[in-house]
Amino acid sequence: MTRDRLYLYDTTLRDGAQTRGVDFSLEDKILVARLLDDLGVDYIEGGYPGANPMDDAFFAAPRTQRATFSAFGMTKRAGVSVSNDPGIATLLSNAATAVCYVAKAWDYHVDVALKTTLEENLEGIRLSVEAAVAAGKEAMVDCEHFFDGWKANRDYALACARTAHAAGARWVVLCDTNGGTLPDEIERIVADVATVVPGDRLGIHAHDDTGQAVANSLAAVRAGVRQIQGTLNGIGERCGNANLTTLIPTLALKPGYADRFETGIDAVALAGLTATSRAFDEILNRAPDAHAPYVGASAFATKAGIHASAILKDPKTYEHVTPESVGNRRRVLVSDQAGKSNLVAELARLGIAVDKADPKLDTLLARVKEREARGFAYEAADASFELLARRTLSSVPDYFDVTSYRVMVERRFNAIGDLVTVSEAVVKVSIDGEVRMSVAEGNGPINALDQALRKDIGKYQAEIESLVLVDYKVRILDGGTGAVTRVLIESLDTRTNRRWMTIGVSENIVDASFQALIDSITYKLVKNGAAGR
Numbered sequence: 001m002t003r004d005r006l007y008l009y010d011t012t013l014r015d016g017a018q019t020r021g022v023d024f025s026l027e028d029k030i031l032v033a034r035l036l037d038d039l040g041v042d043y044i045e046g047g048y049p050g051a052n053p054m055d056d057a058f059f060a061a062p063r064t065q066r067a068t069f070s071a072f073g074m075t076k077r078a079g080v081s082v083s084n085d086p087g088i089a090t091l092l093s094n095a096a097t098a099v100c101y102v103a104k105a106w107d108y109h110v111d112v113a114l115k116t117t118l119e120e121n122l123e124g125i126r127l128s129v130e131a132a133v134a135a136g137k138e139a140m141v142d143c144e145h146f147f148d149g150w151k152a153n154r155d156y157a158l159a160c161a162r163t164a165h166a167a168g169a170r171w172v173v174l175c176d177t178n179g180g181t182l183p184d185e186i187e188r189i190v191a192d193v194a195t196v197v198p199g200d201r202l203g204i205h206a207h208d209d210t211g212q213a214v215a216n217s218l219a220a221v222r223a224g225v226r227q228i229q230g231t232l233n234g235i236g237e238r239c240g241n242a243n244l245t246t247l248i249p250t251l252a253l254k255p256g257y258a259d260r261f262e263t264g265i266d267a268v269a270l271a272g273l274t275a276t277s278r279a280f281d282e283i284l285n286r287a288p289d290a291h292a293p294y295v296g297a298s299a300f301a302t303k304a305g306i307h308a309s310a311i312l313k314d315p316k317t318y319e320h321v322t323p324e325s326v327g328n329r330r331r332v333l334v335s336d337q338a339g340k341s342n343l344v345a346e347l348a349r350l351g352i353a354v355d356k357a358d359p360k361l362d363t364l365l366a367r368v369k370e371r372e373a374r375g376f377a378y379e380a381a382d383a384s385f386e387l388l389a390r391r392t393l394s395s396v397p398d399y400f401d402v403t404s405y406r407v408m409v410e411r412r413f414n415a416i417g418d419l420v421t422v423s424e425a426v427v428k429v430s431i432d433g434e435v436r437m438s439v440a441e442g443n444g445p446i447n448a449l450d451q452a453l454r455k456d457i458g459k460y461q462a463e464i465e466s467l468v469l470v471d472y473k474v475r476i477l478d479g480g481t482g483a484v485t486r487v488l489i490e491s492l493d494t495r496t497n498r499r500w501m502t503i504g505v506s507e508n509i510v511d512a513s514f515q516a517l518i519d520s521i522t523y524k525l526v527k528n529g530a531a532g533r
């Protein structure tokens with residue numbers, strides 16, 4: 001059966017630039033365009049030339065890309081001719097081969113926002129599209145507020161769509177600008193529009209204000225549209241746009257879409273989707289959404305013991321698609337919700353083989369649950385879990401004992417009379433019967449303790465030279481009988497680039513930090529294969 005082609009139009013660099021908190025640099029725009037081109041979208045809307053110097057620079061920058069490059073801007077202003085409208089001149093004189101006009105399609109907006117007549121707006125759409133076609137551009141029209149407009153004045157909304165199409169627009173895009181339309185309405189209204197403009201000339205641009213931009217886009221596809229606009233990770237004005245990282249796998253993998261439609265995204269690009277999504281977050285300098293469908297770190301993460309047990313028998317029991325198809329991975333988490341199956345899976349990932357019937361596994365599970373009840377959270381602390389597991393199932397070499405530590409924080413006047421806060425730590429470590437004492441200052445008590453701990457661990461010192469702490473997180477938990485502190489530390493081995501997380505829990509923040517620091521050093525020595533005393 002032949003499949004209909006669906007065209008993906010990316011507006012990350014235009015509608016995405018309207019996201020609160022997003023501020024692309026020129027370099028960012030170039031990198032994002034490259035990501036999108038590698039992904040295989042059909043159109044990349046680069047921005048709004050003439051709106052700001054950044055977009056002007058991006059449109060002027062040299063480019064080689066497969067996707068059609070599109071410039072966004074409004075139809076001609078009321079009261080001026082196309083040839084006298086500087087906005088149109090800018091839109092038609094840049095390197096983009098396509099132009100996407102935003103046009104009013106709601107009579108109320110024409111009246112209130114444009115303050116012009118319905119006829120002049122239609123004429124503006126017609127003349128603007130004709131000018132783009134005459135300039136050799138692929139023209140399209142984003143019919144702003146189309147669905148609200150259709151509900152208010154169906155004939156006028158349809159006249160806008162019909163005018164754009166008749167003037168030569170390749171795509172007439174129906175926009176749910178305020179994002180309040182629901183999927184059943186979208187499907188019904190698109191079906192109506194398809195009676196005056198063929199579906200293979202229609203597109204959908206959905207906003208996520210009811211959390212249904214993807215559902216609305218799919219509804220529009222069912223009703224006939226063949227172009228979908230969206231953004232990477234769903235960024236965009238207010239609540240965002242239809243999320244392409246959700247739409248793309250849905251179209252590629254789900255029955256009813258995968259068998260009826262094809263897009264420009266091949267299986268290889270699909271398998272790179274998680275990496276694309278993360279790379280985009282990296283450019284935005286923001287943490288990836290762990291719960292994002294398909295590409296989030298939790299999308300294939302299983303915490304519940306009953307789920308884990310079935311997943312180990314056959315992953316299909318709890319996965320709607322394979323994680324590999326979108327470049328994600330399965331995670332079976334260890335926590336107080338776990339059963340022995342979770343432990344077996346996580347231990348296998350850590351390279352530790354253990355039989356589910358091994359009674360030591362019951363002991364390990366009981367320890368995990370008892371410690372989680374006290375505030376530990378092993379799903380976030382892989383290294384501390386590995387140490388606990390190794391200690392329970394076999395053993396961890398005995399390297400050194402910290403026989404005592406002391407941490408002081410003092411606020412005092414320094415030699416030149418400035419008031420300063422000084423942190424100092426003293427640590428005594430016993431190795432092979434020899435006690436070593438180290439003193440260190442730090443920019444805070446935990447930093448001082450860390451410095452002192454790692455200053456002299458005798459014969460193991462060289463083994464930890466490449467160990468650095470890269471993150472430190474504290475959370476105060478209500479332990480029932482009083483507050484307890486949970487500390488999570490992320491460590492990095494600069495030699496291997498390996499990272500790991502360790503955890504400590506105590507009523508005392510310094511003690512919780514101490515536990516996490518000791519686990520980090522011990523883990524590093526275990527991974528080095530260091531022999532114990």
Ligand SMILES: CC(=O)SCCNC(=O)CCNC(=O)[C@H](O)C(C)(C)COP(=O)(O)OP(=O)(O)OC[C@H]1O[C@@H](n2cnc3c(N)ncnc32)[C@H](O)[C@@H]1OP(=O)(O)O
Pocket residue numbers: 015018048050051052074075076077078102103104113114115124144177237
């Ligand atoms: C639904 C969307 O997301 S559309 C995308 C919106 N994106 C942006 O607005 C980002 C970039 N915008 C800008 O930098 C500026 O708004 C500019 C450069 C485009 C225009 O700036 P200004 O000239 O100062 O106008 P301003 O933004 O205040 O108002 C927009 C004007 O365009 C008119 N206009 C709006 N849409 C249209 C349209 N489709 N066709 C014709 N005119 C339009 C408005 O009526 C208003 O006219 P007025 O100045 O006579 O009141």
Ligand SMILES: CC(=O)C(=O)O
Pocket residue numbers: 015102142143144145175176177178205207
């Ligand atoms: C064009 C556009 O971004 C909108 O109508 O939402």
